[in-house]
Amino acid sequence: MSSVADCGGGGGAGRARSGAVALLLLGVLAACERERRVYREVPPGATAFPAVQTGELQAGPPTADPTAGAYQENRWAVSQGQILFTQFNCAGCHSAGGGGGMGPPLNDPEWIYGSDPENIFATVVEGRPNGMPSFRGRIGNAQVWQLVAYVRTLGGLTAKDTWPARADAMDEVGPEPDPMPRGAL
Amino acid sequence: MVTIEDALTEQPLDPGEREKLERTWQPCPGFRGWLTSVDHKSVGKRYVATAFLFFLLGGLEASAIRLQLARPENRLLDPDQYNQIFTMHGTTMMFLFGVPVVLASATYLIPLMVGTRNISYPRLNAFGYWVYLIGGLFLYSGFILNTGPDSGWFSYVPLAGPEYSPGKRMDVWAQTVTFTEIAAIIAGIELIVTILKQRAPGMSLHRMPLYVWAILVTSFVVLFAMPSVALASQMLAFDRLVGTHFFNPAEGGDPFLWQHLFWFFGHPEVYIMFLPAAGFASEIIPVFARRKMFGHTAVVLALVATGFISFGLWVHHMFATGLPQLSQSFFTAASLMIAIPSGVQVFCWIATLWAGRPRFDTPLLFVLGFIALFVLGGITGVMVGSVPFDQQVHDTYFVVAHLHYVQVGAFVFPLFAAFYFWFPKVTGRMLSERAGKWNFWLFFLGVNITFFPMHFLGMMGMTRRIYTYLPETGWGDLNLLATAGAMLIAASVVVFLGNIAWSLRRGGLAGENPWDAHTLEWATSSPPPPYNFTHLPVVEGLYPVWERSAERPVVTGLSAERREILVTTVLDAEPDSRHENPGPSIWPLLSALPVGVTFIGGIFTPWAFVIGPALMLPALIGWGWPQAIPPDDRSIEEVAA
Amino acid sequence: MSAADPAGPQADRIWDLGLLFITLGSVVYAVVIGFLLYALWQGGRRVESVGGPAVEHGLTQWVAGAIVVTTVLLLGLLVANLAVGRATAEFAQPGALTIRVTGHQWWWEIEYADPEPSRRVVTANEIHIPVGRQVRVEVSSRDVIHSFWVPNLHGKLDLTPGYRASTVLRADRPGVYHGRCAEFCGLQHARMDFRVIAESPGRFAAWYEGQLRPGRAPATTLEQQGQQVFLSRGCVLCHTVRGSAAGSRVGPDLTHLASRGTIAAGTLPNTRGHLAGWVLDPQSIKPGVLMPPNQLAANELRALLAYLQSLN
DSSP: OOSSOOOOSOTHHHHHHHHHHHHHHHHHHHHHHHHOOOSOSSOTTSOSOOOOOOSSOOSSSOOOOTTTTTTTTOHHHHHHHHHHHHHTTTHHHHOGGGOOSSSOOSSSSOOTTOOSHHHHHHHHHHOBTTTBOOOTTTSOHHHHHHHHHHHHHHTTOSOGGGSOOOOOOOSSOOSOOOSSOTTOO | OBEEEEOOTTSOOOHHHHHHHHHHHOOOSHHHHHHHOOOHHHHHHHHHHHHHHHHHHHHHHHHHHHHHHSSTTOOSSOHHHHHHHHHHHHHIIIIIIIHHHHHHHHHHHHHHHHTOSSOSSHHHHHHHHHHHHHHHHHHHHHHHTTOOOOSTTTTOTTTTSTTTSOSSHHHHHHHHHHHHHHHHHHHHHHHHHHHHHOOOTTOOGGGOOHHHHHHHHHHHHHHHHHHHHHHHHHHHHHHHHTOOOTTOGGGTOOHHHHHHHHHHHHHHHHHHHHHHHHHHHHHHHHHHHTSOOTTHHHHHHHHHHHHHHGGGOGGGGOGGGOOOHHHHHHHHHHHHHTHHHHHHHHHHHHHHHHTSOOOOOHHHHHHHHHHHHHHHHHHHHHHHTSHHHHHHHTTBHHHHHHHHIIIIIIIIHHHHHHHHHHHHHHHSBOOOHHHHHHHHHHHHHHHHHHHHHHHHHHHTTOBSSOSOOOGGGSOHHHHHHHHHHHHHHHHHHHHHHHHHHHHHHHOOBOOSOTTOOOSGGGGSOSSOOTTSOSSOBOOOSSSTTTTOOTTOEEEEOOOTTTTEEEEEOTTTOOEEEEEEOOOOOSHHHHHHHHHHHHHHHHHHOTTHHHHHHHHHHHHHHHHTOOOOOOOOOOOBOOOOO | OOTTSOOSHHHHHHHHHHHHHHHHHHHHHHHHHHHHHHHHHHHHTOSSOOOSHHHHHHHHHHHHHHHHHHHHHHHHHHHHHHHHHHHHSOOOOTTOEEEEEEEETTEEEEEEOOSSGGGOEEEESEEEEETTSOEEEEEEESSSOEEEEOTTTOOOEEEOTTOOEEEEEOOSSOEEEEEEEOSOOSTTGGGOEEEEEEEOHHHHHHHHHHHHSOOOOOOSHHHHHHHHHHHHSTHHHHOBOTTSSOBOOSSOBOTTGGGOSEETTTTEEOOHHHHHHHHHOHHHHSTTOSSOOOOOOHHHHHHHHHHHHHOO
């Protein structure tokens, strides 16, 4: 640059800056809903199982959608679901990562009983023929919804930035311990 | 023809000369001028103000932490909020306040102290500031939108890994850290070059002020430590976003790798903050003791030694991991060894005061408070450097007490001293002495009441980073005391802010050298003109303002029509060449924005790594666009004064 | 719980070292600050500063002396510290009891690793040890880093996933010693405590034999109903009661729940009321914990509590 103060050519800076800030805010706002963490979804004593809507027709007034925001596409719920998937041994039939085994794979586009959150919820709660057990009363609703959120990411049904990364939990705890205790030279 | 001539003070300056300098160095007018400024003073002021803003935010977070812990089973914050807030407090104070404010104040002071017209790479300097600002705003946007990081400022994997920190929270942290690292490395490079190549003629290495030495060592420490954490934070981002396995033990990755990389930066970081603070003290004490600093050479050696040894301590953050004892012993020895150079500095300061005639103005009070707190923090530091003892107090409030004694006592106190000391130079107005004394005493009492009880809490078993505790533990009363102390600190900061607001309008006029100080920045007007010095000074001793000969030699022959600066030799600071310093430019800002796009967008999509650089390319082309500079055939000639 | 109240050889040694540090540190601090204050006091009375080679020489001697004293003190501390380090790193002697501690978010799995598989005992959050006998604690983790710390017995040891580490403890007097997780491990790091109960070898042996037995079969109708609730509702998915159909190791082993003093990793005393609150709504006590709220009817809850309280 010359030593004469070059004060031209900066007109777009203000616009560029506000544009960048707007983009930034948009991006983080999109992440905002996905970051919400719900610990107490179902207050104790509430009705155990809301009617699951599997079709367009239903009896009674329309029910609120329990799947909105708090679970579907929510990173916290997906992550919890990922932990539960291992702990409840879903992986026993569907394999870790949902590749399928004794049970059908969960990471392909084929859904025998539907891929909507409500369908998967029903599958877990009611069980299905040919081996899917019913977990009614054993897994709390909130946890089922977390599992549903995780299972739907396996099938690639949700936005990519809600997919879980690799699992960090370990099945084994590592090599046998050093016979020398801490502090031995 | 650069010459060194005698300029008696009464000798009228060439008025045309000064006018030309004004015209050459003035920034652009208005808001655009603010965006395009490359003057080290305006960028430095902005940098310091931003860092102080983050200091206030970090302080608010600290208050929230203290209020939550005031009583057992308090329900002010839920665990998720608490984890976010303590993580934000640590991250803010370390990455957005600690290191930046050190480098920002150096950006302002160093060119003045070494007697040059501007910092070495002014556009890069502005770029560094913009990058830092984007990073800080990014972190706080995340925090406001409930996407604040929550795995601690140390972010240990696997807790910070993809499964146990779902969402974008730790990605925000990792990228913020990357931003601040870039800014810090940039500032380090500029400061090294400015110090080594732009010192005023006559300021050979053995005549360099102690603060300049401290910044030189600090900048090298920055250069070697920061890449480690920048690498670590990128590896964490890859683990989280791409699915690599750097830190995944199940696939042969290693959680200890993170700890080593992080602490290899994390411990030098403490010294990045402490060394400049010690430099402040070494500048302020001689001025207020009204005598030369005792043991100048010893202090310089202590600074350099501290910089070296600081890289050999990082494992004392990992004594509880079950490492072999032999390696632990090495790090214990190093941890104890670093107390020696620190001791040398403390003893030299005491000796200077001993033989001087101290006058107790606010800057000296803050420095004395610093010595009192730092010695205590150093002693507890020796304790936690011992493996067995550290295994008991590691990760407890004993360590919280220790680190706040050294961070607040040995860093924030000197910083406040420096603020009171240089505020007149920066603004031309004095800060109120009465408010300053209130500020000091509230702060000093507050820090001791807050952090001293924490030593006992730690030995009573109170672990760090807990959002609440049970009443049976018996920690309630000491915690309440600590919270009361924190409120005193908050009151002190309010007094400080009031003092600044009042003094900016009503403070007494400072004049050129209100404290009768001895370094070069006091040889120009307050605030300094954009070109710093009408004639570049020539240094004749260790204390340039105190040791000026009657002739007052100055440098002449630099062009006033271009932004010329004098480049001198590294060791003896003899005039070497003239260098053209760039003028105002919008390109640093336009280059920093794509960096923001790259790192922030990279959290959401890998395409950001394509889009960002594509946007950056035109900005860099604009930045590097060659200028038609008419050749200048005047050569350097030295004429002895 | 306090590091200043040692009940075992290592904590004892470390606390002696700590006292040495604290005493020396206080003396050094007092001396340095004393010099500083004296310097300020006599400098403040001066009308003009002193200078000259004599003064400089005096100061040089003073500073050099201070540095020599500092260095000597530090070397002394280094020697003391290495001696204590060696002494606390005891080798496990033959006959030591081996306990495996696995950290989970946010509770402790305890396994007594008897060489004979049939004599292995699994419990949670409470470690019983015999007084005077060496205990080798092997630690590991499967999720995040935790840190095992009983201040009255010894320093910390991190539980790092992918690694195993071990330490040796010994309690020299009977008592209940509190332990905590010392490494930040997420939401409920604050409520991840455990207790070490040191008791006489006879009582320990009795306790151990009790733990070896499978869970008590329900004796009354109410307890039988409670077991039915346990096996038909969510409990069985995570918990084990040996001797019944429940055998999952996701959560703590409840085979002898009633013999433990606390529930929820040292958060609550093990009383009927706390147990009821915990079963119904753990999330309000430990928000974020992996145990879900359970919706039970009043009679189901009563039966379940009767069953759980019979598991001694």
